[in-house]
Amino acid sequence: MHVPLGVVRPESPSQTTWIASAELPTKVGPLKVHIFRSTGGGIDGAAPVEHAALVAGDIADAEDLPVRVHSECITSEVFGSLKCDCRDQLDWAKAEIVRRGAGAILYLRQEGRGIGLGNKIRAYELQARGMDTVDANRGLGLPDDARSYDVARDMLDYFRVRSVRLMTNNPDKVAKLRGLGVVVTGRIPVVIAANPFSAAYLEAKRTRMAHDLPARAHVPGVVAVTTTLEGCRRANGHRV
Numbered sequence: 001m002h003v004p005l006g007v008v009r010p011e012s013p014s015q016t017t018w019i020a021s022a023e024l025p026t027k028v029g030p031l032k033v034h035i036f037r038s039t040g041g042g043i044d045g046a047a048p049v050e051h052a053a054l055v056a057g058d059i060a061d062a063e064d065l066p067v068r069v070h071s072e073c074i075t076s077e078v079f080g081s082l083k084c085d086c087r088d089q090l091d092w093a094k095a096e097i098v099r100r101g102a103g104a105i106l107y108l109r110q111e112g113r114g115i116g117l118g119n120k121i122r123a124y125e126l127q128a129r130g131m132d133t134v135d136a137n138r139g140l141g142l143p144d145d146a147r148s149y150d151v152a153r154d155m156l157d158y159f160r161v162r163s164v165r166l167m168t169n170n171p172d173k174v175a176k177l178r179g180l181g182v183v184v185t186g187r188i189p190v191v192i193a194a195n196p197f198s199a200a201y202l203e204a205k206r207t208r209m210a211h212d213l214p215a216r217a218h219v220p221g222v223v224a225v226t227t228t229l230e231g232c233r234r235a236n237g238h239r240v
């Protein structure tokens with residue numbers, strides 16, 4: 001695929017620039033990683049940030065492409081925290097795009113739903129005193145969700161992807177991407193079994209942020225985390 005250098009969408013308030021691409025062998029199979037740099041986005045809006053697209057197969061001009069728009073979560077993805085399901089969702093999405101033969105994960109560097117690592121850990125402190133994730137953010141004077149998806153839209157434009165099926169449980173993410181002009185033709189649910197540490201967080205996502213997740217009564221209190229959709233559905237008592 002011919003890849004032009006430079007700014008993807010000159011008229012956008014955030015500017016996204018392609019930087020580099022390379023093959024990336026992974027535990028789940030061969031992927032290609034593409035790095036983009038954006039300016040003008042995020043909660044501080046100042047410093048340029050580098051984002052990544054992980055791609056399986058040939059996605060140029062694709063329609064109904066399985067796409068996960070995933071925001072960075074260093075606590076689970078690097079430190080192995082069990083307080084949220086981000087790492088499991090990322091691992092599941094990587095395996096899923098390889099299994100399907102084509103797809104993309106747009107990995108956006110907006111830690112803690114966009115509030116940054118320091119604020120996220122402050123919010124964890126408040127959660128330890130009994131607040132849920134939404135009240136903790138509000139207690140710090142921060143938005144529930146400060147993420148933006150302009151860079152994801154720019155990446156899809158760069159690859160000339162025509163339409164996507166979004167791998168998410170979050171209807172608001174679908175609405176926000178559509179609001180940016182991304183053609184979303186469907187949603188692929190990402191069902192990850194809760195563990196005793198993440199159950200409260202997942203319940204807050206379900207009841208306070210309208211995520212389409214199984215009710216807490218169906219979530220088993222087990223530490224073992226299943227990363228296949230079939231396994232998760234079975235673990236959550238759903239028919240496979």
Ligand SMILES: [Zn+2]
Pocket residue numbers: 073076084085086087
């Ligand atoms: Zn997380």
